[in-house]
Amino acid sequence: MTTTVASVTDGTEGADGTGGAGEAPYALSHLDALESEGVHIFREVAGEFERPVILFSGGKDSIVMLHLALKAFAPAPVPFTLLHVDTGHNFPEVLAYRDRTVARHGLRLHVASVQEYIDAGTLRERPDGTRNPLQTLPLTEKIQAERFDAVFGGGRRDEEKARAKERVFSLRDEFSQWDPRRQRPELWQLYNGRHAPGEHVRVFPLSNWTELDVWQYIAREGIELPEIYFAHEREVFNRHGMWLTPGEWGGPKDGEPTETRLVRYRTVGDMSCTGAVDSEATTLDAVITEITASRLTERGASRADDKMSEAAMEDRKREGYF
C-alpha cells in the first residue's frame, strides 16, 4: 500500500542543492500523483455521466483502471459496469482471470463478441487471421445498443504517437469516430464531458502513465495479474519475428515450426497478433527490471497490428477503435 500518503517529507530533493527553502513541505511521489489524477478522472465521470462503462480485457492497463476505480469509490462499490470485446481468440488464462475478477467484485460484465458477428456474416475473417481490426464494429454497436455515454479505456499516450495526441476526455461522434483535428482543447483539470445524444466520450484515466509506471504501481499495490505476464514455458512459432501461440485462430501454417520457449507477454490481446517475448522474469521485480532495460517498446515488441502502416493506430482510432 502507499507509504507516502501518511508521511510528510521534508521536501528536499537531495544533496544537489535543488530542494531546500523553496520546495514544498508536502510532496507526492510520481505514482501517488498519477493515482490521484486517475481517481479524479473516475470521479468526474461518475459525477457527470449517466451510463459509463469500463473497457476490461484482463490486460494490465484495464486491471490498473479497475483498481483505481475500486479505490475511488471505496467503501462503496464501483458505480460502473464492465465491457469486454471478445475477439474469440483470447488467451484462456486471461478469460479465466476476467471472470474471477468480475465475480470477486460483484460487477456486471457486458461482452461484445467478434465471433458472433463472423457467424452472422456481418464481419468476415481477414486472410491474415488477425481479428484486432474486427473489434471496432462490435464495440461501437454495443456502445450504441447499451447507450453508454462514457467509455473508459486503458490507453496510454506513451504507447504510440497517435495516442500521444489523445485527450483524457475524447469526444466521439454517433459513429464513434475520432477526429484528431477537431478535438476539444483540454485545459487545467477541467474536463468537458458535454455531448449530444448518440455521441459518447472515451475517457483515458491512464493517459499520463507509462508502461513502467503501470508495472511499478502493480508492484506497489500488490495487484494480481493473469499468469501469462510472467515467464513460463510455452509452445510458440515464429511469424514475422514474433513468437505467436498456436491455436484455432489459424497458426502455425506450413513451414512455421513450433518450439517450446521460456516466454512472457508484455501486452495481452488477440492471440493472432500478440507476440510473446523471451524472458526469465517470473516475479514483478524481475519484470520491472526487464522492461527498464528493454530497448523495445511494448507495442514494438509484441503487437503485429501496429506495424501494418505508419498510421495504423491513427486510422483504427479514427474508425472508433479504442
Add this chain to the structure above:
Amino acid sequence: MTTTGHASADQLAEQLSATTLLRFATAGSVDDGKSTLVGRLLHDSKSVLTDQLEAVERASLGRGQDTPDLALLTDGLRAEREQGITIDVAYRYFATPRRRFILADTPGHVQYTRNMVTGASTAELAVVLVDARNGVVEQTRRHAAVAALLRVPHVVLAVNKMDLVEYAEPVFAAIAEEFTAYAASLGVPEVTAIPISALAGDNVVEPSGHMDWYGGPTVLEHLETVAVSHDLSGCPARFPVQYVIRPQSAEHPDYRGYAGQIASGVLRVGEAVTVLPSGRTSTIEGIDALGESVDIAWAPQSVTIRLADDVDVSRGDLIAPSSGVPASTQDVEATVCHVADRPLTVGQRVLLKHTTRTVKAIVKDIPSRLTLDDLSQHPAPGQLVANDIGRVTVRTAEPLALDAYRDSRRTGSFILIDPADGTTLSAGMAGDSFAAEPPPAPADAQDAAADEGWDF
C-alpha cells in the same frame, strides 16, 4: 548522463527510484527546431527505444534523407507528417534517474496560440525556443506572454541554432538579456537562458564542447533539478466536492463521504470547515486517502472527507477552512483565451465550469482584447475570435466561490462551454491580468515586476 550504450545496473536502480514528476511545455515558432529539440531530449535521454528509432530511420530514408529526422518522433498524425508541422498538442513521457517528465509538446504556429495555452495550463515550466539568428521575435513575445498569463512558475529560454552563429557568446547574451527583461516586465518570476544546438546536441543533454564560455546547466540538467510543486500546499485549502459516496451497505450503513481532489492547501482532521455556497459549517471528522485513514492530506491528493455534522453537501460544493473562506460572486471578471472557431460575443449565453461546478452564465461585457505582440489593449472589441485573449465580465446564474487565478491556478480557472453542443469556447482566468502598458525599460524591469506582480 551517459548517452550511449546500455544502462548499467546502478543506473537502472536509480531510474526505478526516481520519484518526482515535472510537467513542462515547449513553445517555439515554426522552423525554430522545436520538434528537433524534443526529439533530441527524448533520444539523448535514451527515452527513444530501438523500434521507434528504426521507424524514424525507415521513414527518413523513404523521404530521401540520409540521417534520421528526429522531428518524426513527435509528429504523430498523418497531416503533420504530410505538412512537416505540428498541428496539435501532444504529450510525451520520459524519465531520467532523477525525475519523471510529462512534456506538453505545443505547436508554435501563430494560429495555434490556444494550443500553447492548453499545454501551459498544466505546466510547471515552459521552454521557449528562439532561433539564435533571428533573436526575440513577435512570436517569442507571444510565447512569453502566454507563459506569464498562465502563470507558469518557471520559464527556460532555449537559444537554438547556436551552431549557425559560430557559437558566439555575444549573440546569446544579447538575446538572453532582451528576453529576460521582457519576461520580467510580464511578471515571469524566473527565466533560465541556455544556448543550445538541438540539431548538433549542444547543451540539450550533453554539455557543449563548443561553448566553453557557458557555465550553466544543460536543458535536461535544469529540468531535472528545478524546484517544483511549491505553490499548491502553501495556499488556503480548497476542496471541491466531486461525488458523494454513500454505500448504504450492511457493513457501512451510515457512511457518507465527500470525494474530491484537494485543489490547494492542507486539510486536517478536527479542522473547522465551511461548505459553499450554503455557508453551513462543520468539522472534519475523518479523511480517507484511497483506502487509508489519515490525519492530514494535501494538494493534489484525491481523498474522501467525512464531516462531523449531517449537513447537505453535493457535487459542485466547495469545502474550505472556516478561517479562510473564499468570497462568492455572480460577477466574474477574468481574462480568457478564446479556443473555439466560432466567436465569443457580448450577450452570449454559455455554461461556466469551475472546479466541479457547472453553472449557466451570460457574457455581459468584453471590455478589451489584448495584442500579445506589444501587450496593447484594444477597447470594446465586441467579440473574441479563435486565439484571441481578452478581458470579459461574465454574470453567473448562481454564486461561485472563485479565487483569483494569481492565487490558485486550480480554483481561479474555468472554462466556458457552448450549451448547444458542448464545444469548449474559452479558457478563463479569474481576477486581474494584463494591462495596456508596454513593458518598461529593461533596467527597471526586475524591480517593477517585483513590486507590481502580475497586474499590468
